[in-house]
Amino acid sequence: MPEDNNAERCELMHVHQDIVDRVNQQMPEDEILFDLAELFKIFGDSTRIKILYLLFESEMCVCDIAQLLKMTQSAISHQLQVLKKSKLVKYRRDGKTVFYSLADGHVRTIIDQGMEHVAE
Amino acid sequence: MPEDNNAERCELMHVHQDIVDRVNQQMPEDEILFDLAELFKIFGDSTRIKILYLLFESEMCVCDIAQLLKMTQSAISHQLQVLKKSKLVKYRRDGKTVFYSLADGHVRTIIDQGMEHVAE
DNA sequence: TAAACACATGAACAACTATTCATATGAAAG
DNA sequence: CTTTCATATGAATAGTTGTTCATGTGTTTA
Numbered sequence: 166m167p168e169d170n171n172a173e174r175c176e177l178m179h180v181h182q183d184i185v186d187r188v189n190q191q192m193p194e195d196e197i198l199f200d201l202a203e204l205f206k207i208f209g210d211s212t213r214i215k216i217l218y219l220l221f222e223s224e225m226c227v228c229d230i231a232q233l234l235k236m237t238q239s240a241i242s243h244q245l246q247v248l249k250k251s252k253l254v255k256y257r258r259d260g261k262t263v264f265y266s267l268a269d270g271h272v273r274t275i276i277d278q279g280m281e282h283v284a285e
Numbered sequence: 286m287p288e289d290n291n292a293e294r295c296e297l298m299h300v301h302q303d304i305v306d307r308v309n310q311q312m313p314e315d316e317i318l319f320d321l322a323e324l325f326k327i328f329g330d331s332t333r334i335k336i337l338y339l340l341f342e343s344e345m346c347v348c349d350i351a352q353l354l355k356m357t358q359s360a361i362s363h364q365l366q367v368l369k370k371s372k373l374v375k376y377r378r379d380g381k382t383v384f385y386s387l388a389d390g391h392v393r394t395i396i397d398q399g400m401e402h403v404a405e
Numbered sequence: 406t407a408a409a410c411a412c413a414t415g416a417a418c419a420a421c422t423a424t425t426c427a428t429a430t431g432a433a434a435g
Numbered sequence: 436c437t438t439t440c441a442t443a444t445g446a447a448t449a450g451t452t453g454t455t456c457a458t459g460t461g462t463t464t465a
Binding site for chain 1 (some may be wrong): 304305307308311312313315317318319320321322323324325326327328329330331333334335338339341342343353389391392394395396398399400401402403404
Binding site for chain 4 (some may be wrong): 245
């Protein structure tokens with residue numbers, strides 16, 4: 166006759182205490198892990214991935230990106246703001262047009278590593 | 286007096302034709318870029334990031350992960366299925382318990398690269 | 406066989422997000 | 436100053452997603 170149905174335990178722990186200790190030491194702080202997930206979230210959209218790939222080749226203005234990706238200027242601009250907030254791209258203004266470019270070398274490294282996993 | 290308000294052009298193109306050609310050549314196929322975004326989407330959730338970090342230390346069963354992260358068994362199991370489908374983790378059964386572990390070395394490399402960007 | 410345990414899974418709901426539409430800003434040209 | 440062009444942005448909407456709850460599956464033990 167079961168007394169409670171609290172499923173929050175599996176015979177104490179299957180792993181040993183030393184592993185739990187190692188985990189608790191090596192685990193980065195929650196805030197760092199949150200930021201890390203936020204970063205990957207930026208790469209988790211194919212429109213943004215395409216924009217970054219374009220910027221691998223050359224700096225570009227919003228309208229060029231929109232044309233190359235066959236999307237509206239508004240959609241691209243919104244995504245560029247997202248990329249800007251995450252410090253993945255930077256921009257410079259030249260008259261009426263704004264040129265965007267990669268902010269960081271890490272961007273390329275991260276995408277290349279992901280590619281290696283995908284292309285298997 | 287404006288004749289049309291079609292915003293789908295910016296004086297042909299600001300970039301030059303050679304850049305457009307380079308882009309079209311170097312750009313991977315849409316399907317690849319989609320898969321790449323899907324991969325990063327997996328890393329774009331702090332629960333999954335935490336699970337992967339735990340598995341850096343040791344293989345673990347579902348209940349242990351749930352306890353360490355103070356989350357329900359169901360939530361962890363759902364996320365492990367996501368990680369399994371993406372081939373980021375593998376599992377082995379030992380009696381009643383199922384042990385999960387990292388499937389690939391790329392996982393660690395990708396996360397480490399992301400960390401470098403975040404920890405600045 | 407029946408009960409208990411570890412895990413998986415379907416449905417439902419809330420939270421988030423990418424795009425569209427309409428409009429605003431800012432710079433250059435007339 | 437007014438118009439035009441390039442870009443930015445707020446609101447709205449449709450689609451996606453993470454967690455919970457309830458329940459199902461598979462394994463071990465009594």
